[in-house]
Amino acid sequence: MWKWLHPYANPEVSYHLTNKLLPWFSYLAAIFLSIGLVWALLFAPADYQQGDSFRIFYVHVPAASLSMGIYVSMAIAAFSSLVWQVRLADASAAAMAPVGAAFTAIALITGSAWGKPMWGTWWIWDARLTSELILLFLYLGVIALHSAFEDKNLAGKAAGILTLVGVINIPIIKYSVEWWNTLHQGSTVSKLGKPSMSLDMLWPFIFCFIGFSLLVGVIICLRFRNEILARNSIRPWVRELVEQKTQ
Amino acid sequence: MTPSTTPKASLLLSAKNLTCIRQDRLLFDALSFDVFAGDIIQVEGPNGSGKTSLLRILTGLSQPYEGQVLFQSTATHNKENLQAITRYREEYQQNLLYFGHLSGIKGEMTVEENLSFNIALHGDNTDGQAQALTNVNLMGFEDNLASNLSAGQHRRTALARLYQSNAPIWILDEPFTAIDKQGVSDLEALFLAHAQRGGCIILTTHQDLSALANTQLKKITLDYSNDIAFD
Amino acid sequence: MTLATSTPNNKDNNLLPMSKQLSYRRAFSLVLKRDLTIALRHRDDIINPLLFFVIVITLFPLGIGPEANTLSRIAPGIIWVAALLATLLSLDRLFKADFTDGSLEQMLLSPHPIFILVLAKITAHWLITGLPLILMAPLLAVLLHLDENSYGALIITLFLGTPVLSLLGAIGVALTVGIKKGGVLLSLLVLPLYIPVLIFATSAIDTAALGLPYSGQLAIIAALFFGSLTLAPFAVGAALKVSTN
Numbered sequence A: 001m002w003k004w005l006h007p008y009a010n011p012e013v014s015y016h017l018t019n020k021l022l023p024w025f026s027y028l029a030a031i032f033l034s035i036g037l038v039w040a041l042l043f044a045p046a047d048y049q050q051g052d053s054f055r056i057f058y059v060h061v062p063a064a065s066l067s068m069g070i071y072v073s074m075a076i077a078a079f080s081s082l083v084w085q086v087r088l089a090d091a092s093a094a095a096m097a098p099v100g101a102a103f104t105a106i107a108l109i110t111g112s113a114w115g116k117p118m119w120g121t122w123w124i125w126d127a128r129l130t131s132e133l134i135l136l137f138l139y140l141g142v143i144a145l146h147s148a149f150e151d152k153n154l155a156g157k158a159a160g161i162l163t164l165v166g167v168i169n170i171p172i173i174k175y176s177v178e179w180w181n182t183l184h185q186g187s188t189v190s191k192l193g194k195p196s197m198s199l200d201m202l203w204p205f206i207f208c209f210i211g212f213s214l215l216v217g218v219i220i221c222l223r224f225r226n227e228i229l230a231r232n233s234i235r236p237w238v239r240e241l242v243e244q245k246t247q
Numbered sequence B: 001m002t003p004s005t006t007p008k009a010s011l012l013l014s015a016k017n018l019t020c021i022r023q024d025r026l027l028f029d030a031l032s033f034d035v036f037a038g039d040i041i042q043v044e045g046p047n048g049s050g051k052t053s054l055l056r057i058l059t060g061l062s063q064p065y066e067g068q069v070l071f072q073s074t075a076t077h078n079k080e081n082l083q084a085i086t087r088y089r090e091e092y093q094q095n096l097l098y099f100g101h102l103s104g105i106k107g108e109m110t111v112e113e114n115l116s117f118n119i120a121l122h123g124d125n126t127d128g129q130a131q132a133l134t135n136v137n138l139m140g141f142e143d144n145l146a147s148n149l150s151a152g153q154h155r156r157t158a159l160a161r162l163y164q165s166n167a168p169i170w171i172l173d174e175p176f177t178a179i180d181k182q183g184v185s186d187l188e189a190l191f192l193a194h195a196q197r198g199g200c201i202i203l204t205t206h207q208d209l210s211a212l213a214n215t216q217l218k219k220i221t222l223d224y225s226n227d228i229a230f231d
Numbered sequence C: 001m002t003l004a005t006s007t008p009n010n011k012d013n014n015l016l017p018m019s020k021q022l023s024y025r026r027a028f029s030l031v032l033k034r035d036l037t038i039a040l041r042h043r044d045d046i047i048n049p050l051l052f053f054v055i056v057i058t059l060f061p062l063g064i065g066p067e068a069n070t071l072s073r074i075a076p077g078i079i080w081v082a083a084l085l086a087t088l089l090s091l092d093r094l095f096k097a098d099f100t101d102g103s104l105e106q107m108l109l110s111p112h113p114i115f116i117l118v119l120a121k122i123t124a125h126w127l128i129t130g131l132p133l134i135l136m137a138p139l140l141a142v143l144l145h146l147d148e149n150s151y152g153a154l155i156i157t158l159f160l161g162t163p164v165l166s167l168l169g170a171i172g173v174a175l176t177v178g179i180k181k182g183g184v185l186l187s188l189l190v191l192p193l194y195i196p197v198l199i200f201a202t203s204a205i206d207t208a209a210l211g212l213p214y215s216g217q218l219a220i221i222a223a224l225f226f227g228s229l230t231l232a233p234f235a236v237g238a239a240l241k242v243s244t245n
Helices: A003-009 A011-043 A052-083 A087-119 A127-148 A152-185 A199-231 A236-246 B051-059 B089-094 B111-121 B129-135 B151-164 B181-196 C024-040 C044-064 C068-094 C096-101 C103-108 C114-143 C148-176 C182-209 C215-243
Strands: B011-022 B025-036 B040-044 B066-072 B082-084 B096-099 B169-173 B200-204 B217-221
Touching (some): A011 A052, A052 A087, A052 A127, A052 A199, A087 A127, A087 A152, A087 A199, A127 A152, A127 C148, A152 A199, A152 C148, A152 C215, B011 B051, B011 B200, B025 B051, B025 B066, B040 B051, B051 B096, B051 B169, B051 B200, B096 B151, B111 B151, B111 C024, B129 B151, B151 B181, C024 C044, C024 C114, C068 C096, C068 C148, C096 C103, C103 C114, C103 C215, C114 C148, C114 C215, C182 C215
Parallel strands (some): B040 B200, B040 B217, B096 B169
Antiparallel strands (some): B011 B025, B066 B082
16 A cells, blocks of 8 residues: 555544644634625625525535535545555544435435425425435434444444445446436426526635535534544554553 | 474464454454464353354455464465464365354254355365264254254354364354253364374353363463553 | 254364355245245235235226226326325335345355345345236226227337336335335335336336337336346345445
8 A cells, every 4th residue: 555644544543633623624614614605695786687596606505515525535435444454544434424414415415405485395306305315214213323333343344344235336326316316307307407606606606615615624624523432442553542641 | 372382283274463443342353373273272261252253354264454364375386384374374274164153054954055055155065964963962853954953953053164174274153052961072173183194273251271271282371451442 | 952962063163264155046945035025924914015006097998087088098107106105105125024034145255146036136136026916907997998009019118117117116125125204205216217117018008008119118128127137136236235234
């Protein structure tokens, strides 16, 4: 394996790395999100067709793409854990799963809230919403399997295998759902086409997107840190850490 | 334990720095030992000291927290003869016989069907099967469904495979459970014969191995070390 | 004790590390034969999922109403969803008994490649549950007034699709076999993976009802079959190693 990655397979080193990264992520996330959200919700122009309800787009789209992105990162972590036996990769996948599930749920909720003014109903079997729902099931499956094992190490391995099976299936499921959707209700629903965005809509979107990605980074760092501590609770450096904190 | 120093005995299995943690408890740490042809090794220790965990690590069923298990590989493509068991799993398993707490006997099949499946599954010869049934005193029961057997007969059905095995490395977890006195001494004789023809045996038992005591019986003792920090 | 000799039976007096003569085909048929023998001596296990399949399908006309048009419209979906659930119900048997009595770990420790043994077990599972399902399906299609043009499509999709259900399901069981209450978890893990098969199979049957060619859908189901046939046994093997740890 790549030499430069190797020190981070040591839990203590990665613990201190997350400690160093965390403030950077937090400050940047706060800056980007506050600029992006204020701009998007107050100053960006309303869509000429959808009016102000269009603004939910600034939350929905980042959440939806992050939900996919987190699953792919989980799969990469699972792969490196199973193939190269990188033990910490398990911990990082375990840290990511609930965050991914939460963002999938946000994407679903904002999607259906967006659908209400558009379609006049809270839920419609739109291809993208349906695949997002199935993605949520896949996430919940991974989380449930992870928590069903008592041994953390085994839990990580089992959840890793499931994640890899899932990541092979996601494109197939996505394709089949899209195909099913055009087959059954192609003409009745006016789908949300990709709106050609003007620049004064694009910039706040970019800020929101980066802000949400950094937020994901913050939460994952926090959770990853906890996972490392929980898995290494008998190591001396963890005990020293606890003693320092309690004094 | 001290490794055998007889020059001609060949090394079959080697444990290097095994560390095992179960449920945040350190069972054993940096455990190393070598197993030579002709060795009979008894793993001792109180309940919960990690005997079964150690045996399962030696078979490759469980992975140690740290360390590795090496075996004597005969494959010509290797310069080094000692290879990690995880790397050449199939070759190692040709040389391995593991007998665990669970006997792997199917109640829906007859004694004979069970035995011939067990022998064939491990690639051994099924020809002497009737003899093996005689050896474990189950002749006359061969057409009984295993679900109708007593606990001891159940174990004997599983143990009959030992008589047919060509594997040099035997790892046996409590082989004497539910076996009567006569059966125990038969098995002890079998173990001696196996060791004499160049095999090795690693076993756990709470029995006194009386017949083996004056031979090359070696012991590994696992101490009960509770919740100790280490690095 | 009588004549019991305490020497090993093989004449070989020198045990050295060696290579045994092993054949994939023999290992496959050995495990297949064993699993079929056990299943045939335990007929409840074969019959119960089938009964479940029949009962679920009879419930739909009772819940929806006996109108032939409605029923024939939803028949493909009902039959396929019932087939998914019946398979799910039978999956538990695939590894559970072998796990609890220790024969699973003996198989994992045998010198044969795990994927051959796993493939044999999955084949046995399909012969015991998938095949009877296919034989029952036309009968149930009659009850649901399935369009006459669709019978061929129904049988072919079941033939190609049910092995996929067994293969993908095996991954789920292998992951949950060591967990005490794995049953509900299993459905959460496995059912999302079944969605593509469901979509393309029902669409093939619908297309056939319109008298149109449905070879495209069949090709996709066949691709799913070969894909899962090649990949699933390895995932199952890896999962079993985790579960028996």
